Amino acid sequence: MTNKDHTVDWSARSKRIDYARVSSLQLLGNYTRSLPISIERMLENALDWEHLPHVHASSFGAIECIDSGRWGWRARTAQPTVPGAEGVSAHNQSLELLVDLQAHYWATAILVGPAAGIEIHTQATPVAEHEIAIDVRFYSVQPVDAVHVPLYLDALRMQYALLYDEDLLLMQGRQRALDNHSRWSGNEAASIGASEPLEIFVGEAGSIAATGRMSVDTPTGRYCVRRHAGTWLVHSAMCPHMLGPLDEATVDAQGVITCPWHGYRFDLFSGKSLQGRCPSLDTTALVFERDGNLFLRIHPHSHSRRDSSGC
Ligand code: FES
Numbered sequence: 001m002t003n004k005d006h007t008v009d010w011s012a013r014s015k016r017i018d019y020a021r022v023s024s025l026q027l028l029g030n031y032t033r034s035l036p037i038s039i040e041r042m043l044e045n046a047l048d049w050e051h052l053p054h055v056h057a058s059s060f061g062a063i064e065c066i067d068s069g070r071w072g073w074r075a076r077t078a079q080p081t082v083p084g085a086e087g088v089s090a091h092n093q094s095l096e097l098l099v100d101l102q103a104h105y106w107a108t109a110i111l112v113g114p115a116a117g118i119e120i121h122t123q124a125t126p127v128a129e130h131e132i133a134i135d136v137r138f139y140s141v142q143p144v145d146a147v148h149v150p151l152y153l154d155a156l157r158m159q160y161a162l163l164y165d166e167d168l169l170l171m172q173g174r175q176r177a178l179d180n181h182s183r184w185s186g187n188e189a190a191s192i193g194a195s196e197p198l199e200i201f202v203g204e205a206g207s208i209a210a211t212g213r214m215s216v217d218t219p220t221g222r223y224c225v226r227r228h229a230g231t232w233l234v235h236s237a238m239c240p241h242m243l244g245p246l247d248e249a250t251v252d253a254q255g256v257i258t259c260p261w262h263g264y265r266f267d268l269f270s271g272k273s274l275q276g277r278c279p280s281l282d283t284t285a286l287v288f289e290r291d292g293n294l295f296l297r298i299h300p301h302s303h304s305r306r307d308s309s310g311c
């Protein structure tokens with residue numbers, strides 16, 4: 001295997017999987033698993049390059065996308081163990097992932113960096129509405145001596161078991177968020193015509209101040225109430241990007257939260273998306289204290305429902 005840091009000539013590469021070429025690769029072995037998730041979530045996850053350094057933080061330190069589309073993506077990544085790897089200039093892998101959506105098949109090629117020359121081809125097979133089987137095959141472009149194969153295979157299987165554990169949590173969270181989103185959107189549509197604001201009991205102010213935050217489900221959405229810098233704040237718990245769980249994010253000293261799924265950052269006072277890659281956070285609900293208890297006031301239709309499928 002090579003570890004050369006040269007520039008990939010992306011223009012010379014096809015964006016379609018060359019199935020005929022697979023027989024020329026050396027099969028090292030595979031990793032199989034069944035996952036309690038739909039094929040839609042799995043393919044969405046394969047195309048989603050942005051989650052790598054956030055959901056797989058022990059495997060990836062940073063990612064810079066070179067190109068992406070329904071065909072897949074190309075990116076440079078940094079490993080978390082590289083000193084100063086917070087910037088993409090410290091990248092040490094160039095990756096390409098090609099997806100065949102019809103065939104439920106995707107192929108990842110490591111083109112530059114550690115493990116360059118390894119390709120990972122995955123066939124997903126739907127078993128039920130929310131169950132798939134995956135067959136992850138590890139190939140090498142260069143010949144690998146038989147004596148080294150078990151070593152590579154052990155490392156790859158271990159890494160992919162971890163990656164799929166982490167992806168499964170993301171995909172199940174995304175499915176739950178989509179289900180909630182459609183339920184809440186339905187309630188919101190049913191409330192058209194209502195003029196009275198909704199008032200929702202949150203909890204006892206002292207106990208929420210002690211924990212710093214609390215999530216609250218209302219008929220039209222989930223909110224997060226926070227105590228920050230001596231004041232009460234409330235914001236939608238659903239990220240406007242892909243409905244990530246913003247109530248799980250911690251707030252920094254500047255009043256900024258970072259979504260755990262793709263790292264988008266939001267100012268809690270203005271609701272603004274700081275990277276500008278996404279609509280602002282819904283902060284139109286009000287939180288107020290009465291007799292030592294906290295309440296939310298939500299005005300019908302005062303908050304804009306976000307797109308559930310990404311920005
Ligand atoms: S869901 Fe993508 S950044 Fe929040």
Ligand SMILES: [Fe+2]
Binds near residue numbers: 051052056163167
């Ligand atoms: Fe992943």
